[in-house]
Amino acid sequence: MPAEAIPEKKVVETLNPSKIMQVGMGYWASKVVLTAVKFELFTLLANEPSSGKKIKEKLGMHCSDRHVYDFLDALVSLGFLQRKGLLDDAIYSNAEDTDLFLDKKKPSYMGGILEMANNRLYKFWGDLDEGLKTGLPQNEGKGKGRGNMEFFTELYKDEIRLKEFVDAMTSIQIGNFTALANKLDFSKYNTLFDVGGADGWLSIQICLKHPNIQCTTFDLPPVEPLAKNRIAYFNLSNRINVVSGDFLKDDFQKADVITMGNILHGVDEETKQKLINKAYQALNDGGALVAIENIIDNERRQNTFGLLMSLNMLIENGDAFDYTLSDFERWTNAAGFKRTELISLAGPTNAAVAYK
Structure with a gap:
């Protein structure tokens, strides 16, 4: 292997493309949050924690249950929701800051x-x-x-x-x-x-x-x-x-x-x-x-x-x-x-x- 190729190999091994993907595809996460605000999901969950199926019914979502869970669990991974249990057994609730700032019924609402x-x-x-x-x-x-x-x-x-x-x-x-x-x-x-x-x-x-x-x-x-x-x-x-x-x-x-x-x-x-x-x-x-x-x-x-x-x-x-x-x-x-x-x-x- 030519000597000049060695530094390039080291650079490739130490650099991480995760930032590029996170920012480049950042509109995915943005649209998930914006859609949740439009659906008034956080206002719904401010009243009481709920299962994915109840959320699906109350919000009038007609996609598969799995995609409802994908949507809600993406919000969990982004820190907007909290969850106990998994899939059909999951109960979802607002994260603390989400509840304060994205519940439309609160005076602190900034959505x-x-x-x-x-x-x-x-x-x-x-x-x-x-x-x-x-x-x-x-x-x-x-x-x-x-x-x-x-x-x-x-x-x-x-x-x-x-x-x-x-x-x-x-x-x-x-x-x-x-x-x-x-x-x-x-x-x-x-x-x-x-x-x-x-x-x-x-x-x-x-x-x-x-x-x-x-x-x-x-x-x-x-x-x-x-x-x-x-x-x-x-x-x-x-x-x-x-x-x-x-x-x-x-x-x-x-x-x-x-x-x-x-x-x-x-x-x-x-x-x-x-x-x-x-x-x-x-x-x-x-x-x-x-x-x-x-x-x-x-x-x-x-x-x-x-x-x-x-x-x-x-x-x-x-x-x-x-x-x-x-x-x-x-x-x-x-x-x-x-x-x-x-x-x-x-x-x-x-x-x-x-x-x-």
Whole structure:
């Protein structure tokens, strides 16, 4: 055997292809979980543990018993379900975190983003290759040009789809908004203006934690009833004002704090800068701009979710992208902000804060 072949043999013996298979075929596991959420399996099992045959009957599944067990046992292997017994003798129940976050009847439910992923995003991601080649959206606005926001216009016409979208945005941010309310010192601020506030969840969390602050949640007119209902449920209508408008066109209200949850990543760089400039002009002296995003690490090596979310923005909006703290500092410095900081929130999400 030639000497030069020996190192290659050693490499082959020490390297393992399992990561390649796990990631390359990762959509299998993803679709199993998304399907379980769609079937409301975890909500069903939150009531009581159940056998595979009872689950099959209650969910109206008409495949073979063996494939039902394959589906449920895959969820066991992924850590979403627990099981006692095997096959016909098995009793299934939720894992602890699954029960907390994926039972639709609990206030901690965060499956809205997974519902939207299954109903919308999953099929659009099948065209990621086309998006990378063309730089164009691959969602409902496909074929209508670069940076097209047409799908928002269509989305907001449909009350059911709008609620699904708003619930998705809320569910993905529940932990982040709670963490921000706990970690950022709001005691020196009296007013907050939340840009693209959806159903007002961020304002609610801040008001529940900080009794001194008055908030305004700002979004497009069709969202207003959802926000008012959510705010009224928490008896905070006297502290949170709901204002309708378009953050791309309208000026922001004067405030001590301006927040943007998953807003900047949804637009191109020029629009990012314009929004940051508008925030600077609207902020009172000593105020703060807070961007809650999946901030990518400056070396672009660690925050995989942030990088994948940026690709999701390609799918959704074409020219939109997620960004690093260095990017944020460049834009905020250009607007006139004095300094920035990064506050870790939940999972891969951070709050990028710029102080005026």
